[in-house]
Amino acid sequence: MAGSSRLTSVSDWLRPQQNRMIVLLVLAGVAMLIPLVVNNYVLEVLTNAWFYTILCLGLNIVVGYAGLLDLGYAAFFAVGAYTTGILTSKFGVNFWLTIPVAVSCSMLAGLIIGGPTLRLRSDYLAIVTLGFGEIVRIIARNLDITGGASGLIGIDRPSIFGLELSRGIHFYYVFLLLAILACFVSYRLQNSRLGRAWQYVREDEDAAEAMGIGRVAVKLYAYVIGAMFGGVAGCFFAVKMTAISPETFTFSQSVLILLGVVLGGMGKIPGVIIGAFALVLFPEVFRGLGSMRMLIFGIVMLVIMLYRPEGIWPQKQREM
Amino acid sequence: MALLEVANLGLSFSGLQVIQKLSFAVEQGTIASLIGPNGAGKTSVFNCLTGFYRPDSGRIDFNGHSVIRRKPHKITRAGMARTFQNLRLFKSMTVLENVKSGMHCRTSTGALGAVLQTGSQRREEALITSVSEECLAFVGLLEQKDRRADTLAYGDQRRVEWARALATKPKLLLLDEPAAGLNFDEKKELITLILRIRDELGITILLIEHDMGLVMKVSEMITVIDYGAKIAEGTAENVQNNPKVIEAYLGSEDGEDVL
Numbered sequence: 033m034a035g036s037s038r039l040t041s042v043s044d045w046l047r048p049q050q051n052r053m054i055v056l057l058v059l060a061g062v063a064m065l066i067p068l069v070v071n072n073y074v075l076e077v078l079t080n081a082w083f084y085t086i087l088c089l090g091l092n093i094v095v096g097y098a099g100l101l102d103l104g105y106a107a108f109f110a111v112g113a114y115t116t117g118i119l120t121s122k123f124g125v126n127f128w129l130t131i132p133v134a135v136s137c138s139m140l141a142g143l144i145i146g147g148p149t150l151r152l153r154s155d156y157l158a159i160v161t162l163g164f165g166e167i168v169r170i171i172a173r174n175l176d177i178t179g180g181a182s183g184l185i186g187i188d189r190p191s192i193f194g195l196e197l198s199r200g201i202h203f204y205y206v207f208l209l210l211a212i213l214a215c216f217v218s219y220r221l222q223n224s225r226l227g228r229a230w231q232y233v234r235e236d237e238d239a240a241e242a243m244g245i246g247r248v249a250v251k252l253y254a255y256v257i258g259a260m261f262g263g264v265a266g267c268f269f270a271v272k273m274t275a276i277s278p279e280t281f282t283f284s285q286s287v288l289i290l291l292g293v294v295l296g297g298m299g300k301i302p303g304v305i306i307g308a309f310a311l312v313l314f315p316e317v318f319r320g321l322g323s324m325r326m327l328i329f330g331i332v333m334l335v336i337m338l339y340r341p342e343g344i345w346p347q348k349q350r351e352m
Numbered sequence: 353m354a355l356l357e358v359a360n361l362g363l364s365f366s367g368l369q370v371i372q373k374l375s376f377a378v379e380q381g382t383i384a385s386l387i388g389p390n391g392a393g394k395t396s397v398f399n400c401l402t403g404f405y406r407p408d409s410g411r412i413d414f415n416g417h418s419v420i421r422r423k424p425h426k427i428t429r430a431g432m433a434r435t436f437q438n439l440r441l442f443k444s445m446t447v448l449e450n451v452k453s454g455m456h457c458r459t460s461t462g463a464l465g466a467v468l469q470t471g472s473q474r475r476e477e478a479l480i481t482s483v484s485e486e487c488l489a490f491v492g493l494l495e496q497k498d499r500r501a502d503t504l505a506y507g508d509q510r511r512v513e514w515a516r517a518l519a520t521k522p523k524l525l526l527l528d529e530p531a532a533g534l535n536f537d538e539k540k541e542l543i544t545l546i547l548r549i550r551d552e553l554g555i556t557i558l559l560i561e562h563d564m565g566l567v568m569k570v571s572e573m574i575t576v577i578d579y580g581a582k583i584a585e586g587t588a589e590n591v592q593n594n595p596k597v598i599e600a601y602l603g604s605e606d607g608e609d610v611l
Contacts, residue, residue, distance in 0.1 A: 217467050224466030224473070225459055225480065232442055232453045239440035242402060244428035244457025244520050257463055 063208055067201050075200045077316050079272075082207035083265060084308040088292040089214040089301070090261025095290065096299030097227060098254035099234030100150070101158040104165025105289050107145075108259040110172060110281035111138040112266025117184040117276050118177055127190035131267050138263025139256045141168070146255035150248050165286050173278040183277030190271050203272045210268065211305075214261060218301050221257070230254055295336060297343025306344050353416065355380040355524055355556050356401070356432075361410035363393075363400055363580075370396045371407070371580040378524065378573070383550055383557045385571040387564075387591075389600060393580035394560040395437060398528055402434050403427045415523060429457045433522035435513045437529045437560075441501045447512050448497040451484040454519025458483075487515040490553075491545065507538045514545070518553070525549065527559040531566050539566060546570050568592065576600070 045051055067075055091105045115134035119125040125133075149160045172178040179185070189198045197206065221227045229250045232240040237247050270276050288311060296307025314332065318325040336344060354377035363371040370393050378384045386394050399405040401412060403424035412420040419427050428434075433454070442450050459480060465473040488494045491511040496504060501512055510530065517525055530546070531539050543566060549555050561567045567574065568588040576584040576591055578600040584591050591597055 220467045220469065221463060224463075225456065225461050225476070226463055226466055228449060228452060229456055231445060231449075232456075235442040235444065236440055238404065238424075239436070239442065240453065241404075241424040242428060242434055242436070242440070243453040243516060244425045244433075245453065246423065246425045253463060 060212070067204050072200055075204055077312060079200065079204045079207050081309045081312040082204070082211040083269065084289070084292055084312050085211040085305050086207070086214045086261060086265040087289045088296070088304045088308040088311075089211075089218050090258045090265065091289050092258075092293050092299065092301075092304045093218065093221065093230075093261070094254050094258040095293050096304065097222065097230040097234070098251055099230075100251060100254065101155075101161070102255075102258070102286075103158050103162040103283070103290065104145075104168070104286050105161075105258070105262060106281040106283075106285040107165040107168035108138045108141055108262030109266040109269070109285075110168050110278075111141045111259075112263030113270040113276050113280075114172060114178055114184070114266075115263075116267040117187050117270045120271070121184055121187050122177065127188065127267075127271055128192075131264070134267045135260055135263045138259045138266065142256040142259030143252070146252045150251040150255065162283065162286075165281075165283060169278050169281050172281070178278075181278060183275060183279075184270075185275040187270050187274045187276070189274065197271070203268075206268055206272075210264065215301055215305070217261075222299075222301070226250070226253060291333070295333060295343060297345035300343065300345045303343045303345025310344070354378060355415060356558070357411070357413040358397075358401070359411040359413075361397070361400060361407050361412065363396055363405060363407045369580060371400065374410070374577065374580065374582055376575045376582065376585065378556060378558050380556055381550070381554065382572045383546065383559070383570050384573040384575070385567045386558065386560050386575050386577065387562075387567055388577040388583075392577050394577065395528060396580070397577070398434060398526055398560060401427075401526065402432060425457065428520055428522075431521070431523035432526065433517040433520040433524070434526040435510075435517050435528055435530065437532065439506075439509050439513060441509055441512055441516075443500075443502040445501060446498050447488065447493060447501055447504065448481075448484055450501050450512050451487055451497075451515045451519050452480050454487070454516045454521075455480040455483055458521055483521075484515075484519055487518045488512075490518065490548075491515045507534055510534070511545075518549070518555075522555055524556045524558060527557065527561075529560055529562060531561055531563040539563065542566070543570055 066078065070078070087105070087109060091102060094100050094102045094105070112134045115137045116127065116130040119130040119133060120127055145161065145164045149157055152160065173181050189196050191197060197203065229240070229245050232243065232245055233247050233250050241247055292307035292311040293304055294307070295310055296305065297303025314329050315325055318328060321328060356378040358377070359375045361371055361374040362369070374397065386397060388394055396405060400407045403419070403422050403426070406421050410420070411418065414427070414430060414432055417430065419430060419432070442453065459476050461473045461476050485494060485497065488497055491514050493508060493511050493515060496508065501509065504512065531542055534542060546557060546559070547570065550557055571588060574586065574588060574591045575582060576594070576597050583596045583600055584594040586594075
């Protein structure tokens with residue numbers, strides 16, 4: 033395939049550290065300056081893409097690094113969003129103070145669901161996480177404090193150094209910065225003792241155990257860190273939208289995030305970013321097709337998966 | 353006191369007695385072997401020792417502590433490392449990355465240290481790399497460290513597994529059929545390697561092996577089992593002349609030759 037070899041040669045060129053830094057700086061520059069030249073609609077779409085980048089990178093830690101299939105990731109995102117939503121709108125807590133609380137709550141949710149279930153092997157885990165995702169949504173739908181089916185409205189916009197974050201461009205930069213932070217954290221984790229442990233467990237659980245790696249603890253780590261990413265994204269999502277409802281956190285939301293990870297290439301940071309962008313941009317670009325666009329989106333994904341089952345981003349080439 | 357003491361070990365799978373009242377000991381600094389015909393329960397014993405199976409009864413004391421029914425990774429941390437009968441490398445990772453896995457239980461940096469890249473994290477990473485490289489050099493594979501593990505020759509893949517086990521800094525090394533699939537020269541190298549591990553690194557060794565020549569050459573103490581029970585014990589010479597062993601083990605080897 034011509035496309036594939038071109039992508040491989042791009043990745044060859046990207047191998048030296050220096051070339052990588054150049055590309056990263058150029059991309060960061062473009063991302064920083066782009067709001068100055070585009071209209072509000074495009075800005076909104078790009079903001080959304082950065083938002084999904086954070087979620088996909090979070091799920092990538094669970095699915096890509098540790099190899100655990102999670103079908104209920106939206107739950108962690110929901111816990112973050114609702115914690116911030118409730119604390120700011122019902123108790124008048126300053127937004128910035130809700131972040132640590134929301135992150136702790138989503139990490140706790142990760143522990144609660146992960147603790148008893150991570151002993152299961154992958155297929156069972158997928159079903160349990162699916163159930164957990166639905167439980168969280170249904171709880172949110174039925175409690176008074178979460179506003180029931182209509183959700184929470186009137187969540188205050190936060191301000192920083194006297195500037196109220198209310199315009200599209202503000203949130204563009206907020207989500208861009210968070211996405212960069214998420215990349216940085218993912219990158220550091222990937223190349224660490226813990227990152228390697230995830231890979232060992234993913235490749236062969238028993239051999240990893242025999243090497244002195246506690247598989248349950250290592251998986252739980254991945255789960256909790258993934259939940260943390262979701263929680264942070266949820267906090268900022270709540271204040272950006274100023275309203276949240278249980279229908280934002282459905283099973284299809286979880287699947288969409290998973291799709292971004294798989295589409296771009298599990299375990300590969302640039303791949304996951306491309307996946308997140310594809311997820312958001314494709315339906316927008318083909319808006320003109322009307323009701324056909326989701327069908328075409330589906331077909332395109334099918335084709336990508338058929339020809340590049342490892343994801344869009346090329347596999348790391350190693351010296352033979 | 354012996355480094356490893358097994359007493360009255362019993363294991364059964366849905367009514368089938370796989371190991372019965374097995375007792376043996378491995379003294380510090382020795383090379384011991386566990387032998388027996390196919391299906392005698394040797395690998396099951398290994399799996400009990402390393403925590404992969406949960407024995408029904410008995411005692412396993414390692415280095416003065418009971419390790420029975422503990423999790424495999426805790427047993428490895430306590431200083432008992434193993435290799436597998438069928439290679440269990442992390443196939444898509446490099447040789448060096450494979451060996452680094454052994455150092456996991458000897459280090460401690462978590463997520464926060466990794467993200468912040470603290471001084472202690474970097475020192476620890478450097479230590480992991482240097483110890484892993486030493487282990488690779490010890491088995492003679494340092495030049496191959498950046499290759500993908502599954503691209504190595506079979507004999508070399510075995511040595512990666514050894515290096516990986518050595519990187520856990522074990523007191524006792526359990527080798528499950530180390531000579532399986534090796535040719536004559538590789539077997540000779542293997543014997544040298546086993547002796548070097550004991551003599552240079554001071555690691556006690558317990559091995560399961562089919563290759564009688566190798567077993568007789570390196571072992572100082574041999575335990576023979578058949579149908580999960582001990583039928584003989586002693587030095588190579590003792591065991592070779594034991595009529596029970598000849599009946600159970602050497603008899604079956606003739607059978608194998610016919611096949």
